[in-house]
Amino acid sequence: MIERKHKVYLQNFVERNMHILPQPKKIERLNGSFCIDKNCDIHTNPLFLSQANRFAELVENCCGFRPSVVDDMESSRVIFNLDETYRHEQYSVMISDGVATVIAGDEAGCFYAVETLRQLLSLDFKQEIVSCENCYLTDQPKFGYRGLMLDVCRHFFGVDTVKTIIDLMARLKMNKLHLHLSDDQGFRMEIKKYPLVNTIGSVRGGSEVVSDGKRYVDEIPHEGYFTQDELRGLVAYAQERHIDIVPEFDVPGHCIALIAAYPELSCSGKVTEVRKKWGISKDILCAGNDKVYEVVRDILDEICDIFPSEYIHLGGDEAPKERWCNCKLCKQRLSELKLGSFEKLQTYMVECFREHLAEKGRKVICWNDGLGDDANGEIVSQVWWVHGCAKRTATKQINNGRKAIMSATPYVYFDYPYSVTPLKKTLSYNPLGGVRASARENVLGVEGALWTEYVADTDKLFFNLLPRLDVLAECAWGYHTNKFFRYLREKFAVYSALGLTFNGNINDNGPIKRRATTRKFWHENSNVEVDAYKAAHADKD
Ligand SMILES: [Zn+2]
Ligand SMILES: [Zn+2]
DSSP, X not given: OOOOOOHHHHHHHHTSOOOOSSXXXXXXXXXXXXXXXXXXXXXXXXXXXXXXXXXXXXXXXXXSOOOEEOSOSTTOSEEEEEOTTSOTTOEEEEEETTEEEEEESSHHHHHHHHHHHHHHTTTTSOOSSEEEEEEEEEEOOSOSEEEEEEEOSSSOOOHHHHHHHHHHHHHTTOOEEEEEOEEXXXXXXXXXXXXXXXXXXXXXXXXXXXXXXXXXXXXXXXXOOBOHHHHHHHHHXXXXXXXXXXXXXXXXXXXXXXXXXXXXXXXXXXXXXXXXXXXXOSOOBOSSOHHHHHHHHHHHHHHHHHOOOSEEEEEOOSOOOXXXXXXXXXHHHHHHTTOOSHHHHHHHHHHHHHHHHHHTTOEEEEEGGGOOTTSOTTSEEEEOOOSTTHHHHHHHHHHTTOOEEEOOXXXXXXXXXXXXXXXXXXXXXXXXXXXOGGGXXXXXXXXXXXXXXXXXXHHHHHHHHTTHHHHHHHHHHOOOOTTHHHHHHHHHHHHHHTTOOOOOOSSOXXXXXXXXXXXXXXXXXXXXXXXXXXXXXHHHO
């Protein structure tokens, strides 16, 4: 990692208050200002004690003294109150007459109020006096599902990186981290009942790379998986920050790592290796073999033991049916069930697992290209594939009652270079586009996707993620104004202070011309941007 400093940003920054991102529903500046000194006490409703303590800790880290939490409200200058009429995640902050009063209806709302105070009072930076202008602010999100997907399969990123991402999300009031835990190139969760999933399925012999315009497999082993204890730790860490981790076990496609460990789960039963190249494999789980159903259910049981999430993601994307067409067991299953098409056989297979999860009180999410109109109406569609007639199909399903999470590739796929998907493009994303007014409540929210075929290290990971995460949160929270990019520049001081790579180039469309080139070209040249960043900062720092 390069030592990163942004002195210019910091100098400009301390002269004014931090603006709030995502922008709140309503903020009104009032006359006068508020400051916190050593005599500042905090009073809180007992329900919000942990948030009051968290606020005290932020102040302590910022200016070296810790406000006391006291019983006496009269003498207190920061007050946390409960109002049960407030909705989930709703809060307000009133700062006037020397007192800051937070009101929330639940712990999540109070957590977000503290994040707002962190920004208003610039608590991320060392100061002798903490102060801000008086204001009145009311806030609640437009969308209940505000997510980010991280692909830890194509490249494995461990506990520390995931915790950093959780922290960044919490600052932005996001609440769902979707972990893509299984794919052709690696299975990333410890499975106790099937240990070969890890000894074989979590290791691959090499990775497809592009260098000097040449594409090849580097034959450098890449491996890693989360132990169940680590995952429990991450779940708890995220929960403290009001983030649910949504686990994904992708079936029946994208399963080569599992098949490498247990070849009998594919149609051919042939021994294969964990896939080194990217792209789509023709080998998928056999839909006619009862053993497949048993193993998938067992793995789902272990997933449910660890992740309390309301939603379990079953993938379902990019599952070519070529092998099924030539498999005795699959053809037999098809005719027994009188399904008529192999697409319907996938619907049947997913339905078996959905029923299993429903018995445990869980709901299922699938990628939209795996969801035919015949798929169970309870399955939530994650709408990523919007080319051709796919967008119309997905929108029709939403209008007919299917719940959805919006992740359209051209807007919120963060593996793409900025010159292909500029920040302004992401900010222009309207997740409700095409959805009838009466069906809008079916859109649960928005999720960005960070695929990692071409993201091999944390420098590129954070460069591609920041500040797109801020833009995504702005879309999901839902009160965008034209001040956004001005406020966003202030946030760069935080990213610098955290030592993270980020793209500070808001307006430049960069070296890759979108219209003239192909997706393959974007990927092959996608290191250009982060390399330019690193070169520029290596000079200055
Ligand atoms: Zn720098
Ligand atoms: Zn088969």
